Amino acid sequence: MDGEPSCSLGTVVCVITGASRGLGRSLAWELCPRVMPGSALLLVARTEQALRVLAEELTLQYPEIRVRWVAADLGTEDGVRRAVQGAQELNGGDTAQRVLIINNAGSLGDIDKSFVDFTDPLEMDRYFSFNVSSALCLTSSLLKVFQGRPGLQRHVVNVSSLAAIQPFKSWTLYCAGKAAREMMFRVLAEEETDIRVLSYSPGPLDNDMQEEVRTKTKDPELRLQFANMKKSGKLIDCRVSARKMLDVLQADAYKSGDHVDFYD
Numbered sequence: 001m002d003g004e005p006s007c008s009l010g011t012v013v014c015v016i017t018g019a020s021r022g023l024g025r026s027l028a029w030e031l032c033p034r035v036m037p038g039s040a041l042l043l044v045a046r047t048e049q050a051l052r053v054l055a056e057e058l059t060l061q062y063p064e065i066r067v068r069w070v071a072a073d074l075g076t077e078d079g080v081r082r083a084v085q086g087a088q089e090l091n092g093g094d095t096a097q098r099v100l101i102i103n104n105a106g107s108l109g110d111i112d113k114s115f116v117d118f119t120d121p122l123e124m125d126r127y128f129s130f131n132v133s134s135a136l137c138l139t140s141s142l143l144k145v146f147q148g149r150p151g152l153q154r155h156v157v158n159v160s161s162l163a164a165i166q167p168f169k170s171w172t173l174y175c176a177g178k179a180a181r182e183m184m185f186r187v188l189a190e191e192e193t194d195i196r197v198l199s200y201s202p203g204p205l206d207n208d209m210q211e212e213v214r215t216k217t218k219d220p221e222l223r224l225q226f227a228n229m230k231k232s233g234k235l236i237d238c239r240v241s242a243r244k245m246l247d248v249l250q251a252d253a254y255k256s257g258d259h260v261d262f263y264d
């Protein structure tokens with residue numbers, strides 16, 4: 001597969017959120033050729049049909065990997081609970097060499113508004129519940145499911161964004177959510193020094209989320225900037241960015257908790 005060393009991540013148990021499309025789907029495809037037979041993968045998102053098809057396609061190509069899926073809304077307590085239950089049923093944690101928890105699911109929120117338009121606390125609560133709280137609760141619950149032991153390397157990935165460290169007009173919720181998530185995972189890195197924590201910023205991707213950025217961003221300059229990136233072919237293919245993320249994990253040369261960008 002594109003010159004990648006085969007099975008180089010060893011026996012892996014992996015949970016990917018937001019796996020139904022975009023970067024998460026590409027991460028699933030890029031991960032499989034890098035893991036050993038006996039590895040297991042749990043795909044989580046809301047869209048059952050997309051997860052089912054992806055799981056079937058992966059199983060056809062990689063029959064030696066156990067691929068399971070859970071259709072769950074991570075913006076709800078029940079959704080998080082069902083994702084954790086899916087991970088418990090996945091098994092494999094006792095024999096795996098690595099556990100990989102990839103917090104990829106995310107949403108832009110209302111990007112057609114300015115800061116001063118946000119007056120409804122419930123709207124914010126809903127946004128942060130999915131984009132921040134669920135990433136914390138899911139990760140902490142999964143770390144309890146996959147307890148540390150000698151010979152097991154645990155990795156937690158936070159799919160981040162430039163918006164975590166730079167303000168963008170019209171993106172109040174998105175920037176705040178990404179910044180909060182990143183700090184949250186930096187605390188994990190400080191507390192649990194045996195866990196490798198990575199905040200990966202995938203770059204501007206050529207996918208559904210970018211289309212929303214181009215069409216809905218309230219600030220005209222920013223909208224134009226992303227439209228021009230699309231026009232001039234500067235958006236990044238999801239599989240290319242997914243590959244880069246797995247290369248970073250595999251090379252293991254980052255400081256735990258750090259923000260690593262696609263362009264680094």
Ligand code: NDP
Binds near residue numbers: 045073
């Ligand atoms: P997409 O919008 O293409 O995919 C988002 C994924 O999250 C989908 O699989 C979606 O599945 C899932 N999702 C959305 N809401 C929920 C929910 N409530 N519960 C469970 N799953 C949910 O986005 P990307 O692939 O681009 O985004 C992946 C990550 O990359 C995000 O964290 C994003 O912020 C980040 N990122 C993206 C950039 C870009 O240019 N696209 C740039 C920088 C960072 P479903 O609808 O089936 O639930």
